[in-house]
């Protein structure tokens with residue numbers, strides 16, 4: 130084993146920050162996609178129209194039960210053959226967001242089912258329109274109780290984010306691996322390992338604090 | 346004079362003139378093989394306060410839920426104010442009604458639930474103004490003015506800015522009453538509205554309802570185990586058993602000299 134050499138760390142730093150930026154971008158935009166698309170899935174899965182409900186259930190089940198890695202390859206190599214082609218980073222973000230939207234859909238679904246039937250009945254008794262019932266009564270209650278669960282998926286997404294390196298979106302780990310291969314050193318990998326903890330641990334503390342506030 | 350009538354700017358609530366307001370015609374309701382309502386017929390005249398009594402499982406709640414369109418009848422029709430509730434006439438034929446039609450007819454009906462069912466994510470004021478604004482199209486100011494008057498009527502003026510979780514059960518139920526009245530329904534459905542309350546909170550809610558019964562011309566369908574309250578406010582008492590009305594009459598007659606053996610048994614058990 131080589132001795133620990135700080136000069137390797139210094140040398141890696143510019144690329145490390147590039148990688149951090151990619152990781153954080155993927156995480157932030159990926160979460161936004163996962164949170165909003167998941168909500169769309171969850172509501173569509175409750176549609177009374179079978180030709181909406183059924184395809185959505187089929188597609189989300191399929192995405193949830195196939196590996197993210199396969200989906201990333203598919204989005205990057207297959208989709209451009211007959212559709213839009215995107216940069217590696219954009220593809221990676223869409224892939225992460227889409228994949229995780231099928232998990233957040235389940236979370237929202239549980240949250241929506243957790244709203245007591247009496248709330249729907251009260252809304253009916255007042256003749257509130259469907260959209261108003263969703264936006265003013267059901268979703269505020271459902272989302273409030275699932276925020277901690279959604280947060281957990283942000284942390285899972287952080288841990289899955291290195292996968293987007295396979296299609297060339299070099300986030301932290303991708304940069305570190307490339308650097309290590311070029312220089313035959315290991316310090317960069319250690320730095321990134323620490324970086325994951327430095328991001329994930331405070332995030333989970335934040336989540337737990339949020340949970341204490343919301344779930345009373 | 347109640348806040349409820351003195352502020353009627355628009356025209357809903359056509360004065361109760363004693364004409365037929367609610368009509369059940371051969372209404373049948375089953376849950377699986379359990380026939381809960383068996384070709385039920387009955388009518389309620391506008392302005393009347395009618396109490397439904399009967400043993401547990403006799404279908405009282407089912408009747409109110411059918412009227413609120415929380416359930417659909419398997420057979421038969423329900424009319425409210427001369428309009429079919431869950432049916433429409435199209436080319437002279439009765440067909441199941443669309444959502445728009447149901448919504449229009451249903452606006453005449455309000456309900457207070459045993460479990461209050463206030464919206465926990467909204468304060469007291471917004472619980473009451475939500476439907477008047479988004480269903481009746483009142484401006485926020487109009488709705489809030491109406492809400493404030495109703496909150497005063499139910500004696501909760503100092504709690505206007507609180508959330509349901511900050512109120513006692515009795516206070517929550519009084520908010521729920523105000524919320525229902527804010528829609529100015531012709532009919533108010535009350536299903537055991539004090540059953541979930543601690544005993545010391547029951548009287549406050551019943552006093553509010555007595556006040557409403559005596560000072561407005563709203564029609565009431567009441568299911569309650571509070572027989573003194575039923576006696577005070579009812580014009581008619583209907584005794585249900587096995588999905589049918591087996592006896593009806595004034596509270597005086599029903600509570601002191603019922604004709605039917607089942608009614609006597611039932612009343613001796615609850616009085």
Ligand SMILES: Nc1ncnc2c1ncn2[C@@H]1O[C@H](COP(=O)(O)OP(=O)(O)OP(=O)(O)O)[C@@H](O)[C@H]1O
Nearest residue numbers: 376377379381399400401402403404405406407408
């Ligand atoms: N959603 C439902 N699914 C299946 N059965 C039901 C449902 N709602 C009511 N029932 C049945 O219908 C019958 C009548 O119920 P309902 O609640 O109308 O009675 P009730 O007169 O209000 O009784 P209680 O005095 O106990 O409130 C009961 O046998 C009940 O088990």
Ligand SMILES: [Mg+2]
Nearest residue numbers: 405406407568
């Ligand atoms: Mg009942």
